[in-house]
Amino acid sequence: xxxxxxxxxxxxxxxxxxxxxxxxxxxxxxxxxxxxxxxxxxxxxxxxxxxxxxxxxxxxxxxxxxxxxxxxxxxxxxxxxxxxxxxxxxxxxxxxxxxxxxxxxxxxxxxxxxxxxxxxxxxxxxxxxxxxxxxxxxxxxxxxxxxxxxxxxxxxxxxxxxxx
Amino acid sequence: xxxxxxxxxxxxxxxxxxxxxxxxxxxxxxxxxxxxxxxxxxxxxxxxxxxxxxxxxxxxxxxxxxxxxxxxxxxxxxxxxxxxxxxxxxxxxxxxxxxxxxxxxxxxxxxxxxxxxxxxxxxxxxxxxxxxxxxxxxxxxxxxxxxxxx
Numbered sequence: 004x005x006x007x008x009x010x011x012x013x014x015x016x017x018x019x020x021x022x023x024x025x026x027x028x029x030x031x032x033x034x035x036x037x038x039x040x041x042x043x044x045x046x047x048x049x050x051x052x053x054x055x056x057x058x059x060x061x062x063x064x065x066x067x068x069x070x071x072x073x074x075x076x077x078x079x080x081x082x083x084x085x086x087x088x089x090x091x092x093x094x095x096x097x098x099x100x101x102x103x104x105x106x107x108x109x110x111x112x113x114x115x116x117x118x119x120x121x122x123x124x125x126x127x128x129x130x131x132x133x134x135x136x137x138x139x140x141x142x143x144x145x146x147x148x149x150x151x152x153x154x155x156x157x158x159x160x161x162x163x164x165x166x167x
Numbered sequence: 168x169x170x171x172x173x174x175x176x177x178x179x180x181x182x183x184x185x186x187x188x189x190x191x192x193x194x195x196x197x198x199x200x201x202x203x204x205x206x207x208x209x210x211x212x213x214x215x216x217x218x219x220x221x222x223x224x225x226x227x228x229x230x231x232x233x234x235x236x237x238x239x240x241x242x243x244x245x246x247x248x249x250x251x252x253x254x255x256x257x258x259x260x261x262x263x264x265x266x267x268x269x270x271x272x273x274x275x276x277x278x279x280x281x282x283x284x285x286x287x288x289x290x291x292x293x294x295x296x297x298x299x300x301x302x303x304x305x306x307x308x309x310x311x312x313x314x315x316x317x
Contacts, residue, residue, distance in 0.1 A: 005231075005232060006228045006231075006232060006233050007233060008233035008236045008237075010172040010173070010185070010187055011171075011236050011239050012172075012173045013171045013173055013174050013190075013239075013240070014173045014174060014177065015173070016239060016240040016241070017240065019240070020240050020251060023242075024251065031174060031177050031178075032177060032178050033177045033178075033179075034177070034178055034179040035179070036179075037179075037220060038179050038180055038181040038220050039181060040181050040219065040220060041181070042218075043214050043215060046215070047211055047212070047214060047215055052211070058191070058193075061267075063266075063267055063270055064267075064270045064271060064274055065271055065274075065283060066260050066271045066275070066283050067260035067261050067262040067263070067267060067268070067271070068260065068261065069257060069258050069259055069260050069261060070254070070255070070256040070257050070258075070261055071256045071257060071258040075283050075284065076283070076284045077283060077284075078284060089262070089263035089264070089267055090263060091261045091262065091263055093253050093254045093255070093256055093261075094253045095190045095191040096189075096190075096191050097191070097263075099191060099192060099196070099197045100191055101263060102197045102198070103197035103198050105194060105195060105197075105203055106191065106192045106193070106194055106195050106196060106197055106203075107191060107192070107193055107194060108194070109194040109195065109203060109207050111200070112194060112195070112200070112203045112204055112207045113207065115200070115204055116204060116207060116208060116211070121208055121211070122211065135256070149284075161211070161214055163168065163207070163210065163211065164168065164180075165168050165193050165194055166168070166169060166171075166193060167170075167190055167191050167193055
């Protein structure tokens with residue numbers, strides 16, 4: 004069979020799964036208003052790029068995430084070897100992320116793109132959290148502003164967000 | 168970046184690059200450096216390409232066919248319970264390795280915060296936070312930015 008199936012509709016499948024398990028429906032975030040827009044003011048080859056990932060990545064020596072609406076953030080040294088990175092999360096298969104964290108937290112990938120000049124540089128600090136947070140309000144009011152403050156202070160031009 | 172198109176469309180961010188891979192592989196496949204560089208390069212190129220809000224679909228396939236999509240969150244057997252691979256949600260740190268726990272607890276015992284920061288506004292809710300953390304660590308995240316201490 005060729006690649007003919009449409010994208011997996013995770014909203015529909017979650018609805019079906021929750022219904023079968025007897026859970027109340029999951030409340031997805033829906034933003035109908037047009038999103039804010041900020042133009043890119045210089046070429047990527049001159050941009051400092053930031054990285055924020057929600058795949059539950061932490062560095063050896065850091066406290067691991069817990070699985071109950073953990074709003075905390077780990078500051079990841081973007082120059083540290085990937086072998087020091089770990090992955091923990093309750094809602095996706097961690098096998099590949101533990102084998103190579105780049106699949107959810109593309110540190111080596113972005114360092115390589117910086118080395119070849121496709122981007123100007125990768126910010127020294129990357130940020131990781133564990134995205135299994137069941138309160139969109141807490142994410143919107145606390146976690147997201149904290150992360151936004153930090154990447155602004157890091158003076159990045161572009162931030163790559165990598166959810167799982 | 169996203170591998171969950173319907174969720175991303177509902178959240179409606181200014182820019183997104185869709186990678187049609189199973190969850191847990193938003194930025195590529197393990198140890199496939201060339202592929203992963205191409206995926207992330209294309210995702211970043213969307214920053215330059217898009218002039219208004221939108222989602223760019225990247226041209227990468229997980230496998231020669233799409234059979235993997237059939238089983239995602241579906242019952243393993245017809246009429247059976249849906250496949251729910253999630254594990255229990257607990258409030259204790261979930262380390263990948265036992266040695267990670269020892270390394271982090273050594274940092275905490277020395278008064279460090281082990282790389283952990285909390286949103287500033289969590290300080291207002293520190294009583295709640297303390298219930299989660301005090302059980303596990305002593306001293307509890309002393310020196311961590313954004314946390315008010317007694």
